[in-house]
Amino acid sequence: MQKRTIFSVQDAVKKVMDYSKTGEIEIVSIEESDGRFLAEDLIADHPVPPFDRSPYDGFAIRAEDSKLASSENPLQFEVIDEIGAGSVSEKKVGSRQAIRIMTGAQIPDGSDAVVMLELTSSITKNGQTFMSIKRAYKQGDNISFKGEDTKKGTVLVKKGMFINPGMIALLATFGYSKVSVAKKPVVGLIATGSELLEVDERLVPGKIRNSNSYMIQSQLKRSGAEPLYLGKLSDDFDQCFSAVEAALKKVDLLITTGGVSVGDYDFLPAIYEKLGANVLFNKIGMRPGSVTTVAEKNGKLLFGLSGNPSACYVGFELLVRPVVRTYLFSEQPHLFKTTAQLKSDFPKANPFTRFVRGSLVFKEGNLFAAPVGLDKSNVVTSLAGTNILIVLPGGTRGYQAGMNVDVILLEDQAGSVWPWQEYSKS
Numbered sequence: 001m002q003k004r005t006i007f008s009v010q011d012a013v014k015k016v017m018d019y020s021k022t023g024e025i026e027i028v029s030i031e032e033s034d035g036r037f038l039a040e041d042l043i044a045d046h047p048v049p050p051f052d053r054s055p056y057d058g059f060a061i062r063a064e065d066s067k068l069a070s071s072e073n074p075l076q077f078e079v080i081d082e083i084g085a086g087s088v089s090e091k092k093v094g095s096r097q098a099i100r101i102m103t104g105a106q107i108p109d110g111s112d113a114v115v116m117l118e119l120t121s122s123i124t125k126n127g128q129t130f131m132s133i134k135r136a137y138k139q140g141d142n143i144s145f146k147g148e149d150t151k152k153g154t155v156l157v158k159k160g161m162f163i164n165p166g167m168i169a170l171l172a173t174f175g176y177s178k179v180s181v182a183k184k185p186v187v188g189l190i191a192t193g194s195e196l197l198e199v200d201e202r203l204v205p206g207k208i209r210n211s212n213s214y215m216i217q218s219q220l221k222r223s224g225a226e227p228l229y230l231g232k233l234s235d236d237f238d239q240c241f242s243a244v245e246a247a248l249k250k251v252d253l254l255i256t257t258g259g260v261s262v263g264d265y266d267f268l269p270a271i272y273e274k275l276g277a278n279v280l281f282n283k284i285g286m287r288p289g290s291v292t293t294v295a296e297k298n299g300k301l302l303f304g305l306s307g308n309p310s311a312c313y314v315g316f317e318l319l320v321r322p323v324v325r326t327y328l329f330s331e332q333p334h335l336f337k338t339t340a341q342l343k344s345d346f347p348k349a350n351p352f353t354r355f356v357r358g359s360l361v362f363k364e365g366n367l368f369a370a371p372v373g374l375d376k377s378n379v380v381t382s383l384a385g386t387n388i389l390i391v392l393p394g395g396t397r398g399y400q401a402g403m404n405v406d407v408i409l410l411e412d413q414a415g416s417v418w419p420w421q422e423y424s425k426s
């Protein structure tokens with residue numbers, strides 16, 4: 001048996017990223033663009049608002065006519081027109097004239113200020129309405145100016161950004177009924193293991209249900225990829241080899257789970273060899289996920305994730321996700337990292353960097369990182385409550401509650417450029 005060379009997390013991620021590439025573009029309707037990734041910069045092709053408009057229901061006047069108005073000296077204006085949002089007055093506001101205007105309507109010619117309805121009183125004399133005011137206004141008072149929200153030509157959203165509800169509002173504002181989005185990379189997924197049952201099968205001795213396939217499909221969707229589930233296979237070399245070889249022709253990336261360690265039925269290393277694939281690494285100095293193996297065949301990446309659920313989960317987030325996000329044009333394809341206070345002691349020392357499944361707790365302006373469940377690579381239940389990975393660099397000491405630790409956010413969309421310094425032994 002060959003001794004495996006241990007790669008640092010940093011070096012492993014770098015090696016994988018050397019083979020990551022950007023994907024293709026497709027055009028979808030604005031409704032379908034929700035949750036996708038923008039394939040070109042979103043540039044304002046007109047100012048917003050496109051015209052000076054009223055932010056209130058009230059009256060458009062000439063500010064200069066209001067100069068002498070006060071409670072002792074209310075001034076009366078002749079109301080010459082009325083406009084709702086969407087209408088444009090053909091009249092020009094002249095001296096001591098006003099136009100009744102509603103929120104969102106274009107400011108009429110001649111006027112340069114708006115008086116809120118509540119600050120006026122109106123009377124009608126011989127069919128003619130007059131309104132009066134008790135204070136002076138300055139030029140520009142209560143006007144929402146053309147371009148005050150954004151100027152024409154402003155880059156509002158960069159290519160590669162996740163399309164959220166606010167971005168949908170922008171797309172609609174600028175007339176994008178069709179949106180150019182990144183095509184989802186098709187990621188093939190094969191689960192290996194003779195012990196695996198289908199989800200709807202009853203438990204029998206020695207067998208467990210295949211949870212990795214569903215978990216990874218969900219992680220793929222969260223990352224923005226299109227999963228192509230190719231089924232689960234027994235630990236049979238020929239069957240697994242043919243499946244991997246055939247899958248490579250159909251997908252942009254291929255994930256297998258299980259069979260990457262040193263067991264008699266761990267066939268992935270031999271499959272990579274027979275395929276003539278270039279194995280980038282097969283051991284990483286991290287826990288869980290130390291057995292995560294990545295190979296490349298003609299530029300296509302094959303991710304051999306561990307069979308152990310927590311190791312599989314972590315291997316995906318650290319190594320597959322940034323490749324998917326690069327496909328989706330993200331310039332910040334890695335998970336976002338910040339610091340938080342460790343919520344409870346973590347006494348177990350380990351020479352490898354630990355990625356402890358945890359949840360972020362917000363309390364009185366502070367961020368806490370709470371480890372969830374049992375910290376073993378074969379556990380599955382802790383994953384449900386996981387929304388962060390708590391990074392505990394390898395070393396001989398454990399960690400105490402209250403210490404500042406790095407955490408990486410799993411449900412954030414902004415992402416990050418490569419955030420991790422090398423985690424050295426503490």
Ligand SMILES: Nc1nc2c(c(=O)[nH]1)N[C@H]1C(S)=C(S)[C@@H](COP(=O)(O)OP(=O)(O)OC[C@H]3O[C@@H](n4cnc5c(N)ncnc54)[C@H](O)[C@@H]3O)O[C@H]1N2
Nearest residue numbers: 191193210211212213258259260261266291306307308311
């Ligand atoms: N002698 C050694 N043994 C092991 C080592 C080692 O270095 N030397 N590494 C251990 C570590 S660390 C891990 S992690 C596992 C990795 O195992 P494999 O990736 O080869 O995965 P399998 O052997 O196929 O399965 C491991 C474990 O996971 C369960 N499993 C597999 N597939 C699924 C699935 N789709 N859904 C749910 N659970 C799954 C499987 O039943 C096993 O219990 O190796 C250690 N051993």
Ligand code: MOO
Nearest residue numbers: 289290291311377
């Ligand atoms: O690959 Mo294993 O998860 O380090 O436990």
Ligand SMILES: [Mg+2]
Nearest residue numbers: 259261263266
């Ligand atoms: Mg194994």
